[in-house]
Amino acid sequence: MELIKVGNIIKTYHLGSSDVQVLKGVSLSIMPGEMVALMGASGSGKTTLMNILGCLDRPTSGQYLFDGQEISSMSVNQRAAVRNRKIGFVFQNFNLLARTSALENVLLPTTYAEDGLSARQHRQRAMELLDQVGLGDRMDHEPSQLSGGQQQRVAIARSLVNNPRLLLADEPTGNLDSHTSEEVLRMFQKLNAEKDITILLVTHDANVAGHSRRVIRISDGLIADGGFQSPSAAVAAGSASDAKR
Amino acid sequence: MLKMATTLKTALRALRRNPLRSALTTLGIIIGIAAVIAMVQIGEGSSAAIKQTIANMGANELLIFPGQAVSAGVSFGGGSSVTLTSADAAAIARDCPSISAAAPSVNARMQVVRGGMNWVPQFLIGTTPAYLKIRDWPLAEGRAFGNDDVDGANEVCILGQTDVKELFPSGKPLGKTILVNNVPLRVIGVLTKKGANMMGMDQDDIIIMPWTTMKYRVSGSALQNQNQSASAASATFSTNQLYPETSQSLYPVESATEQQDLPQPVSFPNVNSILVSVPSSSQIPQAITEITALLRQRHHLQPGTPSDFNIRNMTEISQALGHTTQLMTNLLTGVALISLMVGGVGIMNIMLVSVTERTREIGLRMAIGARPGDILSQFILEAIVLCLFGGALGILFGQGLSMAVKSLLHWPIQMSAPAMVASVAVSVVVGLVFGYYPAWKASRLDPIEALRYE
Numbered sequence: 130m131e132l133i134k135v136g137n138i139i140k141t142y143h144l145g146s147s148d149v150q151v152l153k154g155v156s157l158s159i160m161p162g163e164m165v166a167l168m169g170a171s172g173s174g175k176t177t178l179m180n181i182l183g184c185l186d187r188p189t190s191g192q193y194l195f196d197g198q199e200i201s202s203m204s205v206n207q208r209a210a211v212r213n214r215k216i217g218f219v220f221q222n223f224n225l226l227a228r229t230s231a232l233e234n235v236l237l238p239t240t241y242a243e244d245g246l247s248a249r250q251h252r253q254r255a256m257e258l259l260d261q262v263g264l265g266d267r268m269d270h271e272p273s274q275l276s277g278g279q280q281q282r283v284a285i286a287r288s289l290v291n292n293p294r295l296l297l298a299d300e301p302t303g304n305l306d307s308h309t310s311e312e313v314l315r316m317f318q319k320l321n322a323e324k325d326i327t328i329l330l331v332t333h334d335a336n337v338a339g340h341s342r343r344v345i346r347i348s349d350g351l352i353a354d355g356g357f358q359s360p361s362a363a364v365a366a367g368s369a370s371d372a373k374r
Numbered sequence: 375m376l377k378m379a380t381t382l383k384t385a386l387r388a389l390r391r392n393p394l395r396s397a398l399t400t401l402g403i404i405i406g407i408a409a410v411i412a413m414v415q416i417g418e419g420s421s422a423a424i425k426q427t428i429a430n431m432g433a434n435e436l437l438i439f440p441g442q443a444v445s446a447g448v449s450f451g452g453g454s455s456v457t458l459t460s461a462d463a464a465a466i467a468r469d470c471p472s473i474s475a476a477a478p479s480v481n482a483r484m485q486v487v488r489g490g491m492n493w494v495p496q497f498l499i500g501t502t503p504a505y506l507k508i509r510d511w512p513l514a515e516g517r518a519f520g521n522d523d524v525d526g527a528n529e530v531c532i533l534g535q536t537d538v539k540e541l542f543p544s545g546k547p548l549g550k551t552i553l554v555n556n557v558p559l560r561v562i563g564v565l566t567k568k569g570a571n572m573m574g575m576d577q578d579d580i581i582i583m584p585w586t587t588m589k590y591r592v593s594g595s596a597l598q599n600q601n602q603s604a605s606a607a608s609a610t611f612s613t614n615q616l617y618p619e620t621s622q623s624l625y626p627v628e629s630a631t632e633q634q635d636l637p638q639p640v641s642f643p644n645v646n647s648i649l650v651s652v653p654s655s656s657q658i659p660q661a662i663t664e665i666t667a668l669l670r671q672r673h674h675l676q677p678g679t680p681s682d683f684n685i686r687n688m689t690e691i692s693q694a695l696g697h698t699t700q701l702m703t704n705l706l707t708g709v710a711l712i713s714l715m716v717g718g719v720g721i722m723n724i725m726l727v728s729v730t731e732r733t734r735e736i737g738l739r740m741a742i743g744a745r746p747g748d749i750l751s752q753f754i755l756e757a758i759v760l761c762l763f764g765g766a767l768g769i770l771f772g773q774g775l776s777m778a779v780k781s782l783l784h785w786p787i788q789m790s791a792p793a794m795v796a797s798v799a800v801s802v803v804v805g806l807v808f809g810y811y812p813a814w815k816a817s818r819l820d821p822i823e824a825l826r827y828e
Contacts, residue, residue, distance in 0.1 A: 186822060212743045224734065226735060227391065228391045228392065237739070238742040243377075287742075
C-alpha cells in the first residue's frame, strides 16, 4: 500500500479579495521505502505541496491519504500527532534551538511524543542516532559550536528520533557547500537503503534531485512528471493522465 | 501530571536558554514584589506605631465605676455607692481572659507640701503597680513601687513631671520627702512626660502611691463625697466669713452619742474606680461581657437586678483607631496592587517580545508535533515560573529594603508573613493573567509562517 496517496488536491489562498489557486489538482503516490525528489521552480507550488504532504497544512479540496489515514479531515491536534510520530522534518536552515546541546536538540520531538517510552529510553535512542550521523563525540556541543554540515546532521538525527515513516527534507543542502552537501545526501541515501525510511527531498537543485531514485516535477501548480512510480502503479492509481495533463 | 512535568521541564529549559531575557522579565516582578513587601512591612510598622500611640491615649482601656446610690428616689450620681473593692480588681486581672491588666484607683484632691512649696495635684491616685503598665507610662528615673509596698502601705510615691516642677524647682526629687495631708511620702520615682489628655487636662500633674497608703494613711476615707463634704463643710458651709459676729455653724458639731450612732465606715477596702486594659480594641466588647459577669457574681447580684457598677470605654478613641487602621490597610493594598500591576505589565511586554523573538522556535516545535495546547501551557508555565522566581527574589529584596530602612532611618518595621504568602500567590496569578495573552498568541501561530519568519 502507498505511504502517500494524493488525489486531485487543490489549494487556494485568499489574498485580499482575489483567490489564488496555487495547487490546481495534484495527484501523486509514493510507496514505502522510496527516495523521491520533489522538484520545481519557485512559485511552482512546490512549497505548498510540501506543507500539505508534511501535514502542516490542509488542502482546500482533494484527498490525502498518509499511511492509510485521511489527513485532510484531521484536526490541528491530530495532524500534530501525525507529524510527531510519523514524519521527520529536515529544514534548509537547520532550525536547531540555540544555546541547546546537540543531544537536547535531538530529544526535542520526544517531548511531545507520548509514546510510553521513558526519558532514559529516549536519551538512549538520541545518543545512538547522533552516533550514526557521526557526532557521537559532540553531543554536548551547542549549534554555534558546530559547522553547517554538523548542524544539519544533528537535524537529521532529530528528525529520526521518533522512528518516522517519512523523512521530509526541504532544501536540506541549500545552506551547505558542495562537499558537505554531498555528505548529507549520501547520508540520506544510506538511511533510505539501510533503514528503509521513505525520503522526500524537496529541492530546485537538479544535482540534489539526482541522488534520488525518482523525481516528481511540479510546475505551475500541476505535476509535470513522475507523479507515480511506474506506469502500472499509475494505472492502479487511475489518474495518471489527469496528473500529466 | 507527567505531561505537566514534561512541559515544566521544557519551560525551564527554554528559560535557561536565554538567561538575560529571563532576568529582565523577572526584574519587573522582583521590583513589584519587593516594593509590596517593603511597603507592607514599613506600612505595618508605621500602622502598629500609630495604633500604639492611639492606644496610649486610652483606646484599649476600660474604666469601672461603682454604681449610683439612690435614697428616697434621689440619685447621687455615678460613683456614689460603695461597691468596688481592690479584690474586685485582683479578681478581674486573674479571671477575665480578654484583659491584660487591672488596677484599682483611689482618688483624692488635697494639698501637697514640700518645704516652702505647696501644690494641689490634679490627680492624686492610690493604685497598684499594674497602673503604670496599663497607662503604658515609663519612669524617667527612680523605680516604681512594688506589690510589697502596696501590702505594707509603705509611704512612697511617684511624681509626674508637673509636680516635680512645682515642688522641686531645683530638680532632684528622688529620695526626698513630700507631705500629703500631713503624711510624709518618700519620692522613689519620676514619670516621663505625657502631656495633656484628650480633655486638655495635664496628665503630668499626678502623684501616684500605693492604694493602701492612700486609703489608710493619707486620705482616711475613700468616700470621695464624704471627704469632700467634710472639708467643704468647714470651708464653705459656715457663715463665719459672711457674718463674722454670729459664729453659727450650719452643720452643728456631732455629739458623742451621734458619733457612736453613726460610725464612719473608715476601713472599707473600697476603691473609686478600676482601670482595665485590653490587648486590642477589638476585644473590648468581650472584655466588658466577662467583667460584667464576674462582678455580678462577686457582688451577689440576682439576675434581673441592675448592676451596681458602670463600665465605660473610650468609644471615640477606639473608633479613631479603627478608622486609622482601616485607612492604612487600604493605602497599603492600593500601593501593593499598583506595584504588582506594573510588574505584571512588564512581564507581559517582555513575554510578547519573547514570543516574537522565538517565532521560529515555536514554528519548529509545532512542526515536530507540538500541539497549540502544548505551546500555550509552555509559555504560561514560563511566565509563572518567572513570576514565582521573581516573587522569591522580590521577597528577599523587599526584606532587605525594609531592614535597610529600619537600620538607616530607624523606622518601625513589622515582618508580615501574610504579605509574603500573598505576594507569592499574587505572582502566580500575575504570571497566569499576564502570561496568558502572549502564550495564546504563540499558540495561534501558523507553523508554516512561523518557520519562515526572519
